[in-house]
Amino acid sequence: MHKLVTLLFTLAVVFTSFGQDIDYKNPKEYEIGPVNVLGADNFDHTAIKLIAGLRQGDKITIPGDDISNAIKKLWNEGLFSNVEIVKEKVIGDVIYLSIILQPRAKLSRFKFNGVTKKEADKIREEIDLFSGKNITENLIFQTENKVEHFFKDKGYYLVKANIVRKVDTLMSNSEIFIINVDKGEKMKIAELNIVGVETVKEAKLRRAMKDTKQKAFWRFFKRSKFMDVAYKRDKLALTNKLQEEGLRDAEIVSDSVYIIDEKHLGVDIKIDEGEKYYFGNITWVGNAKYRTGYLDTVLGIKYGDVYNKTLLEQRLFQSMESRDITSLYMDRGHLFFQIIPIEKGVVDNHINYELRIIEGKEATIGDIFIKGNFKTNEHVIRRELRMKPGDLFNRNDIIRTQRELMQLGYFDQEKMDFIPIPNPQDGTVDIEVVVNEKSSDQIELSGGYGANTLILTAGLSFNNFSVQNFFDKSAWSPLPTGDGQRLSLRAQTNGMFYQAYSFSFTEPWLGGKKPNALSFWMNNNSYSLSGNLSRADKDYQGISITGLGVGLQRRKKIPDDYFTAYYELGYKYYDVRNYNLLAISNGYSNNIYAQYVLSRNSIDAPIYPRSGSRLTFTAKASLPYSMFDGVDDYSSYSQQDLVKFNEFYKLKMTGEWYLPLTTDKKLVLAPRFGIGFMGAYSQSKGLSPFDRFSLGGSGLTGGVNAQVNGTEIISLRGYGTTSTVVSSTIADPMIAKYSVELRYPISLNPSAMFWVYGFAEAGNTYTALDRFNPFNVKRSVGLGLNVNIPMIGMLGFSYGWGLDALDPHSDGYRKGNDILRANGQMPGVFQFTIGTNIGDL
Structure with a gap:
């Protein structure tokens, strides 16, 4: 409107300036003489004349549309705040014209009042302001509108933005914008009323409105702030929900947003539901x-x-x-x-x-192209493909292939794509597999606190290694990679009390024909009570465990191809000297065992699963020496003779599920359970002191004691930092544990993936089979944060509260603490973990 008034005023001035010597009743044709341009010293005068369409020698009719059209053309450029074309003189049939221009002011700089520096930086990304920009009324209006929209999305419904223009005395024809913002209070929705619907429950309609929620004390993941854009989107979602309930003629008749008080809004929505179909x-x-x-x-x-x-x-x-x-x-x-x-x-x-x-012809797979694998060799990807050229096209095969490639951990799961390229002329379809490499190797330099001691860790994990290129100098950049082999080196120490070293290697496709994974590992753990790890020292008190093993994992097709079977043969040697934390204080033990693991894994991604499940059955056993030595009564045997050859059998069953609770599959419920039992072949010989279950703490170091005692460490958050806090000092032969987590990702970027969660878990160990009670458990609740950084791995931070009194046999049993816990006065426990599987059954 302002532009229109200015243009009409300008045209009126022009007609007045042409009034002298011009007969409006009798239009006359003139030849344009030299055209003068005034007031636009910083502009190209020739360009201005071309834009206006007034060239010397051209013919124009006065009065007529030629002059008014020239003014409109210059005005539409948006460069001038005032445009005039006046007659200088007329000589014969030649008219001399002057174009008088007033250039618009330019923006030199701008600043904010009433906002924080962080808010100002974000607003700058939203508004289109820069030094030298021409100032128009529309620019001012749009800028104020964008600033207000920015804060309305933050819940400041009553925000007002006002731009004050100030002349810049340092630059000619320039102005400074001072953007004043009055945010007001954050407005929350105190009342959300949906009326006019009788056939659908109001609660169901409220759930359909994802971002417009009424204030409630229990609402954590979705705030009740009012956002205009989200409100419009939710009104559409509300209509769609009504149509899903058979009310396809339903419509919103009216709606209103009103202020209740300085901090609260009310929203009323009136609906005509129509008939049900x-x-x-x-x-x-x-x-x-x-x-x-x-x-x-x-x-x-x-x-x-x-x-x-x-x-x-x-x-x-x-x-x-x-x-x-x-x-x-x-x-x-x-x-x-x-x-x-x-x-x-x-x-x-x-x-x-x-x-x-229209069924169409059956299509077969043509060529399969792999793109984006700058690090991983193509054969590593192709051996995971569930389809091959010549097969009938099967969409389920593509979905399954995507899952298998995700499980490798080499690619960004958010950017992986399968693009079918149909060839209708020959009935084939080419498949383009697009991957985006991410770092899968890990360099671990960290410290963790557990069992009242600081544990330093250094490790290297190469998850996409290539032995074949080990002697090829050109492949070292910085290491030979691309064949999918896994090589891991790790060391831990806290000085002269504890040291641990481990090495492992896995070839996932032994022979390159079938997915048979061959693995080899060896490790050594040493712990000293005397602060001296030299076993040659006469005052040495400690234990050393050396182990090695080989394993083979095979994919199975029955009952389905989500199953795998793992076979392992291992050996451990225990060397105990002056160590009074075990049934044997001096001596040694040999542990030769076999292990079988049957697992079904259908989770969709290894780091942050959003669907699927993992079920695992494990059987582990040593040779039954007592069945062949002809001895029925071992009461006269020394402890050294009893453990010279360690014998036991062990059974475990675990399960975990990932259940998406939202359509975007971000909010995930993850329940788990685990149960384990360790038995002896001979009741007279008794139970082995090794390989028992230790429950408690975070499992970070097992409390150093648990690792070197040869026990299996299971975490239980909320009950202290040592691994045996719930179990007895020498660990126990039976265990039950249940947990559930509610997870929500903050970032799924593969360079730094992290999510928050709330947990509830319960577990206990039992000293004997007749004391096993899966409902006699120690419960805890808490909150946590998991961070996955490719070069470091998974880091976990949690804070939990134990809810139950410990049993008297527990290593962490303190009568005073149990009284506090029973009265709800026991403080929470902060725990830190490294790795994804540590501390799980």
Whole structure:
């Protein structure tokens, strides 16, 4: 409006300036003489004349549209605040003109009042202001609007932005913007009223509005602030939800947002729900491969069901469970399949459909292209592919291949893509596999505090190593990589009391033909009570455990190909001297054992799983020496003779599930359970002092004692930092543990992936089989943060509260502490962990 008034005023001035010697009743044609440009010293005068269309020698008619059009052209450039074209003189039929311009002021700089520096930096990214920009009324309006919109998205519903223009005395024709912001108070939604709906519960409608929530004390993950853009989006979601409930004519009649007080808003939404509709008769046309009855079963919609167009589209085109007609055909080669739903009419509120199918020819896989693998060798990717050239196209094979590639841990799961390239002329489809490499190697230099001591750790883990290129100098950049082999070196120490060294190597595809993973490992753990790790010293008090083993993992096809079987043969040698924390204080023990692990793993990603499960059964046993030595009574045997050859058997069962609670699969519920039992072949010989279960702490160092005592460390947050706080000092033969976590990611960027979680867990160990009670457990709750950095690995931080009194046999039992815990006065426990699997059954 302001521009229009200015333009009309300018044209009026022009007509006045042309009034002398001009007869408006009799238009006359003139020849343009020299044109003078005034007031635009910093502009190209020739360009201005070209823009205006006034060139010397041209003919113009006065009065006429030529002058007014020239003014409009210059005005539309947005460079001038005032434009005039005046007659200087007329000689014969030649008219001399002057273009008088007033350039717009330019912005020299701008600043904010009423906002923090952090807020100002973010606003600068939103607004389009820079030094030298021409100042217009529209620029001022848009800038104020963007600033207000920025804060409204933060919950400041009453925010006001005002730009004050100040002349810059240091630069000619320039101004400074002072952007004053009055944010006001953050406004929360105190009342959200949805009226006019009787057939759908209001709570269900409220849940459909993802970002517009009424204030409630229990709401943690979604704030109740009001955002205008989110509100408009939620009104659409509300309408869609009503239509999913059969109310396809439902509409929002009116809505209002009103102020209750200085901190609270109210939202009223009035709805006309209309009539309720149902599915009528559904007929199929064009189906040759599958009979109609089978398609009806897959569709899962029958006559009389509440009408839900969203559900119909999911069952036809794509559902999260792959229970849809399109998947049915595409998983059997019909890449060019089409299905067209046609609404055939409405009878008594029942909507009839005709589903027209174009099956198309079966497509076979053509070429498979791999892109983005600058580090991983192509054969490592190709051996994980579930499809090969010549196979029938199967969408499920592509989904499964994506999962297998994610499990390698070499690629960014958010950027992996499979692009089908159809070739209708020959009935084939090429597949382009796009991966994005991420760092999978880890350099670990860290310190952790556990068992009242500081543990320093140094480690190297190369998860995509290449032995084949080890002697190729050109492959060292900085290390030979790309063949998917895993090499790990690790050392831990706290000085002269504890040292540990380990080495492992895994070839995931032994022979390169089948996914048979061969692994080899060796380690040594030494612990001294005397602060001297030299066993040659006569005052040495401690224990040393040396172990080595070889394992083979094979993928199985029965019951399904999510199963793997792992076989291990291992040996450990225990050297004990003047060590009174075990049943044997001096001597040695040999432990030769075999282990079998049957596992089913269908989780979708190794770092932050969002769906799937992992079930594991483990059996571990030594040779049953007592069955062959002919001895029935070992009461006369010394402890050294009893443990000279360690014998035991051990059974474990664990399970974990990942259940997405939101459509974006970010909020995940992760329940787990684990149960374990260790037994003896001979009751007379008794239970082995090694390989028992220790429960408590974080499992970071096991409390150093637990590692060197040869026990299996299981974490239990909230009950202190030592690993045996819940178990007896020498550990126990039975264990039960249950836990559940509610996780939400803050960042899924592979360079720094981290998420927060709340947990509840319970567990206990038992000194004998007759004392086993899976419901006699020690409970805890807490909060935590996990951070995964590629070159470091997984770091965990948690704070937990133990809720139950410990049993008298527990190593951490203190009667005073249990009284405090029973009265709810026991302080929480902070714990720090390194690694993903430490401390789990």
